[in-house]
Amino acid sequence: MTTSTPAGTGLGHPELPALLARMSGDEKHSPAATSTLDVLWVLYDRVLDVDPAHADDPDRDRFLLSKGHGPMAYYAVLAANGFLDPAELDGWSSFDSRLGQHPDRLLVPGVEIGSGSLGHGLPLALGTALGLRARGRTRPRVVVLVGDAELGEGSNHEAIAVAGRFGTGQLTAVVVDNASDSHGWPGGIAERFSREGWAAHSVDGRDHEALHRALTDTRPDQPLAVIARVEPKEFA
């Protein structure tokens, strides 16, 4: 497990529970609230080329959080990476806070899309990858995080098919699979993506080394899907 403290904030992976507690007031967090935490940590710590000092650099990598509900882990990682002052986490979801229960790109530094309604992030990510390519910017990656139940939205399947057929190598979809879809996908989620022409890996979503290996296994002419399996969602 990495213990680096990016952006000189002095805040690393061990500090994430305390950052989360500033929002929830709770030192213990359910798997549902933190299903994305390790993926987000590995992405921001070791994969994405993003930097609060150059948040608008056109050659930055793009991270799009499509699974916009439960963004506490996202805000905690943004704070650890210097995009947010940790003090701002305290007032989250209050009227004049920039940090809502769904993130808004026009309010929060480092947030690339406003999300919350499911099924919008992957098509936006595909368009972003196509736009970067059209502008001759072939270096930046576009990584979008979706939930397994969110994959039920037809808009995702539209984008999965198009990205596969276009061979959009700059695009990566991370599916955090907490087995919350009522109907599931025959053969598994990775199979669904690879049938459409994506490179796909299914890994333990808590294993930082496995996540890192999968997230960096990109291909020039194939989009990449990483299915990060975590504990099943707790249903009330």
Added chain:
Amino acid sequence: MTAPTEPRTRPMREEFTDLVGAALDVDPRLAVVLAEISADRFTAAASRHPDRVINVGIREQALIGVAGGLALTGMRPVVHSIAPFLVERPFEQLKLDLNHQGVGAVLVSTGASYDYPAAGRTHMAPGDVALLDTLPDWTVHVPGHPREFAELLSAALLTDDLVYLRMSERTNAAPLPVGRRFRVVREGRGGVVLAVGPMLRPVLAATAELDVAVLYASTVRPFDAAGLRSAALAATPDVVLVEPYLRDTSTAAANAALADLPHRVLGLGVRRDAELRAYGTADEHEAAHGLDPAGLARSIRGFLATSGR
């Protein structure tokens, strides 16, 4: 040797393809996003600009989502399909992938209201402008002539705004200068009739014998409240709105423009009280909605005759 004639007026859809195809050659920010419709008309442009002519297939949610993503990288997406598939099917994508992300696009629809009558209800979207009215910041152009369309489209390509351009096969005999202001086409004192886009032709025919002012709008959002107000003050504040889409789409805007004046507003347009289950021709649909010259004359005369003043 034949005498020189007026150059043939080309349909809006041909203006669209040619103009955008040429603009792709000079503006590296421009991208066209299609969902099969009209893809055949962009074959040459696509071979010159494979990265900037993007056909997503029959996938209208991806159509708008991809456009939003392109705009997030600073591109200027031009998005095109038949009105119901461009505005109604991916409506949440318009709301969230464009408006909510704070980015723009140029939406160009074909098949306005009853342009494709033989195709029936599935290919009609007379509610498109009313639906976009539920979102902020949209500029809505309803050109009444291909030359107006070309001018409005050229200007829209150069901005980052949210622009809806409603192409129609129904057109007026001649173009008028375009602009944000309603244009006074005819002076008169007995009332004001606002004709939107291709409704000018039947409105002029219907009001030929009436002492009313006729205004023309090729841009309907933002709504030129000042223009309507000064026309109403110069004539009589009895206002008739004639729109080629859903009746009363602009009635609230007209009432707001005249809020401090005793006034009356009659909204005319495509009926909203019943789904017209009929095929046939566009002329037959225009008549069925009371938008042909005879129907308009009846409605306008009746409205002005019942003035309480």
